[in-house]
Amino acid sequence: MAEEMKKPLKITETVLRDAHQSLIATRMTTEQMLPIVDKMDQVGFHAVECWGGATFDACLRFLKEDPWERLRKLRDGFKHTKLQMLFRGQNILGYRPYADDVVEYFVQKSIANGIDIIRIFDCLNDLRNLQTAVTACNKEKGHAQVALSYTLGDAYTLDYWTDLAKRVEDMGADSLCIKDMAGLLVPKKADELVRALKEATSLPIELHTHYTSGVASMTYLKGVEAGADIIDTAMSPFALGTSQPATEVMVEAFRDTPFDTGLDLNLLTEIADYFRPMREEALESGLMNPKVLGVDINTLKYQVPGGMLSNLISQLKEQGKEDKFEEVLAEVPRVRKDLGEPPLVTPSSQIVGTQAVFNVLFGERYKVATKETKDVLLGKYGQTVKPFNPEVVDKVLGDEKKNAITCRPADLLEPELATLESEMKEWKEQDEDVLSYALFPQVAVEFFKYRQAQETRVDPTAADSENGAYPV
Numbered sequence: 001m002a003e004e005m006k007k008p009l010k011i012t013e014t015v016l017r018d019a020h021q022s023l024i025a026t027r028m029t030t031e032q033m034l035p036i037v038d039k040m041d042q043v044g045f046h047a048v049e050c051w052g053g054a055t056f057d058a059c060l061r062f063l064k065e066d067p068w069e070r071l072r073k074l075r076d077g078f079k080h081t082k083l084q085m086l087f088r089g090q091n092i093l094g095y096r097p098y099a100d101d102v103v104e105y106f107v108q109k110s111i112a113n114g115i116d117i118i119r120i121f122d123c124l125n126d127l128r129n130l131q132t133a134v135t136a137c138n139k140e141k142g143h144a145q146v147a148l149s150y151t152l153g154d155a156y157t158l159d160y161w162t163d164l165a166k167r168v169e170d171m172g173a174d175s176l177c178i179k180d181m182a183g184l185l186v187p188k189k190a191d192e193l194v195r196a197l198k199e200a201t202s203l204p205i206e207l208h209t210h211y212t213s214g215v216a217s218m219t220y221l222k223g224v225e226a227g228a229d230i231i232d233t234a235m236s237p238f239a240l241g242t243s244q245p246a247t248e249v250m251v252e253a254f255r256d257t258p259f260d261t262g263l264d265l266n267l268l269t270e271i272a273d274y275f276r277p278m279r280e281e282a283l284e285s286g287l288m289n290p291k292v293l294g295v296d297i298n299t300l301k302y303q304v305p306g307g308m309l310s311n312l313i314s315q316l317k318e319q320g321k322e323d324k325f326e327e328v329l330a331e332v333p334r335v336r337k338d339l340g341e342p343p344l345v346t347p348s349s350q351i352v353g354t355q356a357v358f359n360v361l362f363g364e365r366y367k368v369a370t371k372e373t374k375d376v377l378l379g380k381y382g383q384t385v386k387p388f389n390p391e392v393v394d395k396v397l398g399d400e401k402k403n404a405i406t407c408r409p410a411d412l413l414e415p416e417l418a419t420l421e422s423e424m425k426e427w428k429e430q431d432e433d434v435l436s437y438a439l440f441p442q443v444a445v446e447f448f449k450y451r452q453a454q455e456t457r458v459d460p461t462a463a464d465s466e467n468g469a470y471p472v
Helices: 015-024 030-041 055-063 067-077 100-112 131-139 158-170 187-200 216-225 247-253 265-285 306-318 322-338 348-361 371-377 390-403 417-427 433-439 441-456
Strands: 010-013 047-052 083-087 117-120 143-149 175-180 205-209 230-233
Touching: 010 247, 015 047, 015 055, 015 083, 015 265, 030 067, 030 265, 047 055, 047 067, 047 117, 055 067, 055 433, 055 441, 067 083, 083 100, 100 117, 100 131, 100 417, 100 433, 117 131, 131 143, 143 158, 158 175, 158 187, 175 187, 187 205, 187 216, 205 216, 216 230, 216 247, 230 247, 247 265, 306 322, 306 348, 322 348, 348 371, 371 390, 417 433, 417 441, 433 441
Parallel strands: 010 047, 010 230, 047 083, 083 117, 117 143, 143 175, 175 205, 205 230
Antiparallel strands: none
């Protein structure tokens, strides 16, 4: 019998981004990351995902760190491994569409500071919101990976996915990622989807999923057998639950198969040992909630990603309405349908989730609609795969519906880089600061004040600004 064709599987390690974003609210500090970088660099990962997503916001807001400085330090440490980031298309790492000049500048600076691969997605799979970032990435000689936000629904057929894939290849993407942020992709469907995409496109295919529904490892097995080239995994102390399957487990699962990764399990075990005390500490302090470590097959019913789940719980807790949790979960698919059946991923997951909370708490659906819900219905986030519920459009927008747009949202935005630059020039210490300000103006200014206080050892908050004096 002829020897099976060998096709070693590639691994993207997520412990420095998605894994801690999913399990401990993105609270891992740069200081915690750096001591293990040298060892991680020896493994031979396809890439290490270490930036983008919520890390940028969390650095500035909670950790009082400069995200650009984190990236530069990681780049210095990883001498042989590609660094990857997650990028929300026209929304960059924020929650609104930005003008093209900001998107282009962000891509340029990300690559200049050390990013090799930019994974670009849009919460509606509206490819018009991806093109600027892909073109900018191509121009800067980075690797542009386009991620299709995987979801379930009548509209999401194999034809839908293969058509998207072909268009993604045409727009200049270097690879394709199936981004299953809620753990909705089951093994059989993974097999069908990967085979169909392999036929439709020549792009390498990466599989990304979460363990939320409990099927992720099996999904990877079937997806790889069907032709997937790369999978996303996390070191075991920060794996499973709402995170990814464990790196060591996947390496072992494919050992002595045609897909053998060739990675050294002993080295991986040493790396896992480094992260294990962090996990224990996070569990002890309550930063890691045991709830996010379990498996919930209802995920397939409600399609709620892990981050969205914890967000819903905290929204209800604040209102003292935790008893309404099941009711809100049942409302989520209904709101999603009303809003054109978008995939639930940042920011659409937050928009749908918050509206579902409002609908339940106010006792009447769409009695109060959030600004973001209105913006979705006005087309400000892009085009949804299905039409909106016309009754909801009438109730929420009324006469305002005549202002709805059908063009690419960013086409209506004037260049904004120069304006942003002039607004924050007193705080600028590096070119990248304008981008931090662009994404999170208030949070960034707070951080700039903190940074200045650290540098000058003078705390501006302690100043008597009226009399121009500082306490001695």
